[in-house]
Amino acid sequence: MRDLTSLGLKTVGGRVLVLDQRRLPDIEEWLDGTAPAALVEHIRRLSVRGAPLIGVSAALGVAAHAERGASRTQLEQACASLRAARPTAVNLAWAMDQMRGVLDAGGGVGELVKRAEAIFDQDAEFCEQMANHGAALIAPGEGILTHCNTGGLVTAGIGTALGVIRRAHELGRNVHVFVDETRPLLQGARLTTWELGRLGIPHTLITDGMAASVLARGKVQRVLVGADRIARNGDFANKVGTYALAIVACHHGVPFHPVAPWSTVDLSCASGRDIPIEERAASEVRGYSGMRWAPSDVDVFNPAFDVTPVALIESLVLDRGVFSRSALAQGLSGVAG
Amino acid sequence: MRDLTSLGLKTVGGRVLVLDQRRLPDIEEWLDGTAPAALVEHIRRLSVRGAPLIGVSAALGVAAHAERGASRTQLEQACASLRAARPTAVNLAWAMDQMRGVLDAGGGVGELVKRAEAIFDQDAEFCEQMANHGAALIAPGEGILTHCNTGGLVTAGIGTALGVIRRAHELGRNVHVFVDETRPLLQGARLTTWELGRLGIPHTLITDGMAASVLARGKVQRVLVGADRIARNGDFANKVGTYALAIVACHHGVPFHPVAPWSTVDLSCASGRDIPIEERAASEVRGYSGMRWAPSDVDVFNPAFDVTPVALIESLVLDRGVFSRSALAQGLSGVAG
Numbered sequence: 001m002r003d004l005t006s007l008g009l010k011t012v013g014g015r016v017l018v019l020d021q022r023r024l025p026d027i028e029e030w031l032d033g034t035a036p037a038a039l040v041e042h043i044r045r046l047s048v049r050g051a052p053l054i055g056v057s058a059a060l061g062v063a064a065h066a067e068r069g070a071s072r073t074q075l076e077q078a079c080a081s082l083r084a085a086r087p088t089a090v091n092l093a094w095a096m097d098q099m100r101g102v103l104d105a106g107g108g109v110g111e112l113v114k115r116a117e118a119i120f121d122q123d124a125e126f127c128e129q130m131a132n133h134g135a136a137l138i139a140p141g142e143g144i145l146t147h148c149n150t151g152g153l154v155t156a157g158i159g160t161a162l163g164v165i166r167r168a169h170e171l172g173r174n175v176h177v178f179v180d181e182t183r184p185l186l187q188g189a190r191l192t193t194w195e196l197g198r199l200g201i202p203h204t205l206i207t208d209g210m211a212a213s214v215l216a217r218g219k220v221q222r223v224l225v226g227a228d229r230i231a232r233n234g235d236f237a238n239k240v241g242t243y244a245l246a247i248v249a250c251h252h253g254v255p256f257h258p259v260a261p262w263s264t265v266d267l268s269c270a271s272g273r274d275i276p277i278e279e280r281a282a283s284e285v286r287g288y289s290g291m292r293w294a295p296s297d298v299d300v301f302n303p304a305f306d307v308t309p310v311a312l313i314e315s316l317v318l319d320r321g322v323f324s325r326s327a328l329a330q331g332l333s334g335v336a337g
Numbered sequence: 338m339r340d341l342t343s344l345g346l347k348t349v350g351g352r353v354l355v356l357d358q359r360r361l362p363d364i365e366e367w368l369d370g371t372a373p374a375a376l377v378e379h380i381r382r383l384s385v386r387g388a389p390l391i392g393v394s395a396a397l398g399v400a401a402h403a404e405r406g407a408s409r410t411q412l413e414q415a416c417a418s419l420r421a422a423r424p425t426a427v428n429l430a431w432a433m434d435q436m437r438g439v440l441d442a443g444g445g446v447g448e449l450v451k452r453a454e455a456i457f458d459q460d461a462e463f464c465e466q467m468a469n470h471g472a473a474l475i476a477p478g479e480g481i482l483t484h485c486n487t488g489g490l491v492t493a494g495i496g497t498a499l500g501v502i503r504r505a506h507e508l509g510r511n512v513h514v515f516v517d518e519t520r521p522l523l524q525g526a527r528l529t530t531w532e533l534g535r536l537g538i539p540h541t542l543i544t545d546g547m548a549a550s551v552l553a554r555g556k557v558q559r560v561l562v563g564a565d566r567i568a569r570n571g572d573f574a575n576k577v578g579t580y581a582l583a584i585v586a587c588h589h590g591v592p593f594h595p596v597a598p599w600s601t602v603d604l605s606c607a608s609g610r611d612i613p614i615e616e617r618a619a620s621e622v623r624g625y626s627g628m629r630w631a632p633s634d635v636d637v638f639n640p641a642f643d644v645t646p647v648a649l650i651e652s653l654v655l656d657r658g659v660f661s662r663s664a665l666a667q668g669l670s671g672v673a674g
Contacts, residue, residue: 025632178638181622181631183520183544189623189631197632204636205622207520209545209578213643216580241546243553244585251584285518285542286526291628294518294526295362295534299541301515306550 050154127157134164234310235272344489387491464494471501571647572609
């Protein structure tokens with residue numbers, strides 16, 4: 001396997017390394033995810049996270065496993081266990097189906113490595129295309145609000161929604177980013193601020209409940225978010241809190257755009273109702289990272305994602321282009337070809 | 338001064354004691370707030386918080402100061418410094434104006450103590466009236482969503498919005514409460530869960546960004562919140578995050594009600610635009626209670642409150658009765674008499 005490098009994922013001499021996103025921004029530690037069982041654990045614990053990146057890292061993990069002499073049965077098992085590591089983001093299932101397809105066609109180590117490298121390379125290229133399509137929407141001086149983390153950390157390239165923001169910044173659009181902290185796991189507060197700081201893009205951190213205030217004050221002209229799975233009708237799942245943001249943006253007449261690569265589209269889901277929503281541990285809501293502030297036995301509801309209906313979307317930014325709400329009324333099946 | 342007792346405030350032998358709400362739910366520690374300077378600090382640091390309670394505690398603080406021999410000038414200074422401790426909740430200004438009125442009318446220690454005791458007693462009585470008015474709105478089996486903390490901790494009685502919920506529970510309405518954690522200071526996660534647990538009222542903790550998901554799943558039939566200042570036209574300020582919740586409730590056709598005593602109404606504010614919004618320290622958003630997770634130098638916007646326009650309100654529950662949105666269109670001036 002070639003040595004590959006992105007902000008949160010790299011391969012070095014055939015080993016797969018992931019940046020531990022749970023410890024950012026203060027500690028930058030790379031974890032070994034070469035063994036599929038280790039990678040599954042890193043994905044479950046969100047050391048490696050973000051819809052595109054978990055797909056790319058899983059593909060590289062399967063390829064590394066093959067290079068180290070895993071049998072066909074072991075590779076099938078690796079594909080299955082990685083595929084099941086998290087349920088909502090479809091990119092992971094998509095990447096594992098790709099690798100499984102190579103196996104099923106009788107492909108050997110060379111073909112598996114080639115496919116995984118292609119998934120990595122394509123993901124980076126898709127980011128460029130999304131960034132160019134999305135940046136064209138942005139007027140000079142816009143305030144842009146975003147949720148969760150959708151940058152270099154979650155893709156092989158410059159990111160999805162945050163990639164669009166980066167490109168707009170590079171084009172001199174003079175944007176200012178408002179960053180939702182994104183409870184419970186604080187990906188906005190920890191990761192998006194860290195990425196924006198590295199890139200020198202002006203930004204302000206707020207709590208999730210403050211977004212509506214910022215919109216009411218006229219400081220935001222556009223909302224850009226990622227997506228973990230997009231249904232055929234344009235409904236999409238993303239990090240919990242996205243749906244509220246879409247309602248609030250719509251209420252203020254502020255355009256709202258999900259940004260994602262085509263691997264995020266799941267044509268087998270007719271609408272958002274068909275997207276499985278992962279529920280995670282109560283401890284994530286009772287506190288943060290070992291610190292608990294709620295009563296230890298309090299009942300908790302912790303859906304990691306929510307579903308935003310297409311009716312609240314101004315347009316969907318894909319690597320294949322920008323699709324307005326009215327274009328989405330035709331469904332995404334026609335875009336597949 | 339009589340010995341007075343509420344969940345978060347008491348007087349013992351002329352001393353004013355406040356329960357340190359920053360340390361709940363795990364530690365129950367009473368702080369001495371007899372000296373006005375100490376009480377100002379407790380209010381600023383949110384050891385004692387909640388619009389009605391900061392007014393009541395400040396009144397008792399002035400009375401205790403008088404009992405300990407403070408001069409008229411010292412009492413005027415105490416009224417002024419307490420009045421300025423926090424800017425948004427008008428109950429504090431209202432209570433200080435009451436005490437100042439006694440002083441200006443030449444009232445002595447006896448009159449000041451009597452007025453402060455009356456403010457305490459009336460606040461508890463207002464809670465009963467709000468609870469009875471509000472509980473009458475609630476149908477059996479309702480899911481009720483609430484934000485921040487509005488219970489026994491923030492009043493001399495059973496609370497505002499949480500008092501309504503408690504009364505509905507006592508009347509056998511079989512309610513289930515969804516509690517927004519309420520970042521940044523987590524009053525919902527720490528305090529509302531603690532109160533509901535003591536009262537045996539079924540409840541589930543969520544992050545602020547999950548409220549829309551809970552509504553979309555049909556689990557919530559009503560949203561009840563407190564208020565820190567209500568303008569003449571029915572717009573009101575409350576803990577940041579309330580406005581988003583009102584938009585989301587309106588989007589789902591779920592009735593949304595602020596609950597407050599008359600002392601929260603500020604007829605001198607024509608609309609929400611006239612309500613001053615307190616901005617607090619960046620450290621509150623960069624982490625929580627000494628733990629920081631965001632970059633240490635990240636720019637932060639931290640408004641402690643937001644303004645919800647009357648158009649999003651189903652009805653306003655006051656001690657004086659329930660006022661529908663259409664009744665509020667006449668303004669609150671007519672209710673004053």
